[in-house]
Amino acid sequence: MYRERRVPADPVRSTPETITAIADLIVAALPSVYGQEVHEALAAIHAPMRFLVGTETTAATPLTLLASSLICDIFTVHGEDALAADQPTVPLGAAHAADWLLFVPVPDGAPYGAEDLGAAGRHVQPGPAPEALRKAAEDGHDGATLVDAEALRKATKQ
Amino acid sequence: MSAVRVLSVTRTTTATHVAAKLVSAMGLFLSELGLAAQWRAYTLWDFVERSLISWMDEGALEWAKLEVFDPKSDEGLAICDFPISYYDESASEQRFLQDLAMATYQARKAKAAMRRDAEFRVLVHTASHATKIEGWSATTARSTAGMTRLSSGVIASGPRASASFQLWVRR
Numbered sequence: 001m002y003r004e005r006r007v008p009a010d011p012v013r014s015t016p017e018t019i020t021a022i023a024d025l026i027v028a029a030l031p032s033v034y035g036q037e038v039h040e041a042l043a044a045i046h047a048p049m050r051f052l053v054g055t056e057t058t059a060a061t062p063l064t065l066l067a068s069s070l071i072c073d074i075f076t077v078h079g080e081d082a083l084a085a086d087q088p089t090v091p092l093g094a095a096h097a098a099d100w101l102l103f104v105p106v107p108d109g110a111p112y113g114a115e116d117l118g119a120a121g122r123h124v125q126p127g128p129a130p131e132a133l134r135k136a137a138e139d140g141h142d143g144a145t146l147v148d149a150e151a152l153r154k155a156t157k158q
Numbered sequence: 159m160s161a162v163r164v165l166s167v168t169r170t171t172t173a174t175h176v177a178a179k180l181v182s183a184m185g186l187f188l189s190e191l192g193l194a195a196q197w198r199a200y201t202l203w204d205f206v207e208r209s210l211i212s213w214m215d216e217g218a219l220e221w222a223k224l225e226v227f228d229p230k231s232d233e234g235l236a237i238c239d240f241p242i243s244y245y246d247e248s249a250s251e252q253r254f255l256q257d258l259a260m261a262t263y264q265a266r267k268a269k270a271a272m273r274r275d276a277e278f279r280v281l282v283h284t285a286s287h288a289t290k291i292e293g294w295s296a297t298t299a300r301s302t303a304g305m306t307r308l309s310s311g312v313i314a315s316g317p318r319a320s321a322s323f324q325l326w327v328r329r
Contacts, residue, residue: 010178011171011254011316014211016204047198054182055258079175079254083167109262111185111194 002071002137004062005088009076012083015054019046022053022074026065028090029072032098037123041102044120048104048112061105064129068097071129071137103127167252172316173214175254179314180240180321181207183261184224184280187238190265191226191272202293206280209291214319217244218288222321223281225300228273234300235276236268237326244319256314264325267308271328302326 005025009018023042027035042049052058053076062073070093077085094100105127106114114126181203188197213219224238238261281299310324 011175014174014204014207015178015181016207047203050203051182051185054178055186056256080252083171109186109189111189111197116198 001069001093002073002134003091003093004073004075005091006075006077006085007088008082008085009053009056009058009078010082011079012085015050016046018053018076019049022049022063022076025074025088025090026100026102029065029070029092029094030067030097030100032094032096033067033100038100041121041123045104045117045124048106048110048117051110051112052105052107057105057107061107061128063105064103064127064134065091065094065100066103066129066133067094067100070094070097071133073129073134101125103129167317169217169318170211170215172254172318173211175256175316176242176314176319176321177207177210177214179256179258180210180222183240183258183313183323184238186258186261187224187236187265188226188278190262191236191269191276192274193226193272193276193278196276196278200278202280205293209282209294212291213282213284213288214242216287216289218285220283220285223283223299224278225281226268226272226276226278227300229275229277232300233328234302234305234326235271235273235328236265237300237302237305238264239324239326240313240321241324242319242321245317247318252317254316255312257311258313260311260313260323264308264323268325268327304328 007021023039027038056078058076062075065072072091103125104117117124117126185197219242222240225234226236227234305326305328308325310322312320313323314321
């Protein structure tokens with residue numbers, strides 16, 4: 001199932017606080033995954049995350065969480081929109097997921113590259129997520145059979 | 159049932175916005191100059207942002223500065239000044255604005271002066287009533303003598319404060 005979530009950033013939160021809020025959202029979405037695993041993966045890409053959030057790249061180009069039947073685009077909102085936004089609810093669909101992937105954008109001109117994200121571990125992939133996945137999820141396919149994180153991980157490294 | 163939402167705009171929210179954009183502008187500037195590796199290696203961006211928020215919240219941050227310099231000669235190659243202006247509560251501006259593209263655009267004007275092994279540092283100047291934050295130490299800013307000052311503009315603003323961007327480049 002496809003979901004979108006929007007995390008209020010500045011001026012509600014500083015950049016590191018926003019990154020923590022994103023990590024907490026992912027942890028909450030993955031109750032079968034040890035939370036520290038998520039926080040360690042996000043810590044390994046803190047500099048890219050800082051860039052993406054601080055420059056408001058993620059306002060338009062999301063991080064994408066892929067786990068079991070869940071495909072969730074995570075955006076940030078800034079300025080007046082952040083002040084008016086509700087805190088995002090936990091995206092459902094990955095209650096039993098033991099494996100997960102986070103697609104992280106690599107925009108032109110970014111001070112990091114795909115290789116920096118690749119070095120962050122098996123749960124982080126240079127983004128964006130394949131559009132076919134998002135489309136299939138929007139069309140209502142059963143993500144549990146549609147998405148195999150390990151196969152996708154191998155495919156995106158080729 | 160209808161919901162009533164109160165938008166709370168305080169000096170803190172303005173400080174949070176402007177500080178985030180200043181630090182991001184520094185990242186964009188360094189990246190455009192080809193100093194991405196130096197940007198990634200710098201582990202104090204969160205600390206800098208938190209410090210800027212704290213000092214802006216108390217109206218004590220007067221300016222921030224990014225100095226890019228030649229480590230051999232110690233001369234400044236490109237110096238970004240970010241002077242801060244504060245407004246009182248009666249100011250009518252209620253929006254949070256940013257022009258981060260300015261950092262990238264201005265950096266292109268400094269590329270000719272850049273060197274691959276250039277280094278950088280972040281400086282601030284605070285008013286006397288500023289809270290002392292451990293980790294910052296006294297220093298002297300590099301001279302801009304012999305450098306050219308380029309055009310400037312507001313790079314981030316909120317209801318209670320704004321930050322301008324002025325660039326000095328060695329030709």
